[in-house]
Amino acid sequence: MRFIFKTDYGQDLKLAKHGGHIFWYSGLIVALVLAPWVVSEYWLAQLNFIMIYSIVGLGLMLLAGFTGLFSIGHAAFLGVGAYTQAVLTHAGWPFPLALVFAGGLSAMVGVVVGLPALRVKGIYLGIATLAFGFIVEEIFARWESVTGGNAGMHVGLPNMFGWELDSGGEFYFLCLALTIGATLVILNLLRSPTGRAFVAIRDSEVSAQSMGIHLARYKTMSFAISAALAGIGGALYAHKLQFIAPDQFNILQSIDLLLMVVIGGLGSVHGAFLGAIFLISMPQVISLAKDYLPDAVGQAPGLQGLVYGLVLIAFVLFEPLGLYGRWLKVRTYLQTFPFYRRGMFKRQKSFQKSERLR
Known part of the structure; x- marks a missing residue:
């Protein structure tokens, strides 16, 4: 088991806490850089979708996992970014400028x-964001002069000041660069006073306010940053599919995004990536399993929704910390074997939350 003896405050500010982090993350980056020459075009496309959903997941993780504000209409932000990118690229804007504007x-x-989040929370905030998702989807469908309505819009390839990214490898490296950039932004944000204010609000709004944290400012900021990352992911999503329509950003997409961060592991940056891998790989696993199932089951139209629901229920009941929480338990077991105790990760009841006084 690794023990880190800290001798100065600078060690707490480092992104890599020890040499193992540097080794494994450097190896991962090298593997991702070599992927276009190693994997097939199909798997490269799946990696693109994983990185796009990871960017969106980082934003939703900041909102739900670190600030404690749940959004059930997050696909609307994805759609705003996608349609903004499509409209601006049709107008001749270069990709970087259109991406920033999206x-x-x-x-x-x-x-x-985020303004309703100043007065409501919990299930009421979820209902407010759900209503917003329905409104945005209806705007996409009705504003035909701009969005094309239900007929959808075609989106061209990214054009960076005359350089068109017309190959899968070029677009892959674009997604990889933006994913690494978004991850570094979130990691640095979380270790800043702003990020710690987000976590304080998640743990107890009353305690955070008593320490001088401006709830309205930080809640609104969390929504803005989360929506911005969703918009960037939506812009890449539009270029990857090269066609967008209002039904791609409906309530089911929002539920998938929320499912992604819950199963990945709320409150962890790793959980956004693990959740994206789950979201992209699960349909592939289900389609492979259909060949071994009876026709009455394998050809059922709601099979994927059923599997997703069962998986979510299983995680909520047996592994509320998600995939990353399960990995932490496995790693601790391997490090402490044979001294691992079953109750080491047992959740304890908290009696210190100031909300209980109200």
Whole structure:
């Protein structure tokens, strides 16, 4: 088992806590850089989708996992970014400028949606964001002069000041660069005073306010940053599919995004990536399993929804910390064997939350 003896405050500020982090993450980056020459075009496309959903998942993880504000209409931000990117690229804007504008517009919409979070929370905030998702989907369908309505819009390849990314490898490296950049932004944000304010709000709003944290400012900021990352992911999503329609950003997409962060592990940056891998790989696993199931089961139209529901129930009941929480338990077991105790990760009741006084 690894023990880290800290001798100065600078060690707490480092992104890599020890040499093992540097070795494994460097190896992962090297493997991802070599992927276009190692894997097939199909699996490269799946990696693209994993990175796109990881960017969106990082934003939703910041909102739900670190600030404690749940959004059931997050696909609307994905759609705002996608349609903004499509409209601006059709107007001749270069990809980087359109991407910045897509993220910025999504952030401004996130500020508007975040305003109800100042007065409501819990299930009521979820209902407010759900209503927002329905409104945005209806706008996409009705505003035909801009969005094309239910007929959808075609989106061209990314054009960076005359350089068109017309190969799968070029677009892959674009997604990889943006994913690494988004991850570094979130990691640095979480170790800043702003990130610690988010966590304080998640743990106890009353305690955070008593320490001088401005709830309205930080809640709105969390919504804006989360929406901006969703907008950037939506812009990449539009370029990857090269066609977008309103039904791609409906309530089912929002539920998939929320499912992604819950199963990945709320409150962990790793959970956003593990959840994205789950979200992209599960349909492939289900399609492979259909060949071995009876026709009455394998050809049932609601099979995928049934499997997702069962998996979510299983995680909520038996592994509330998600895939990353399960990995922490496995790692601790291997490090402490044979001295591992079954109750080491047992959840304890908290009697210190100031909300109990109200």
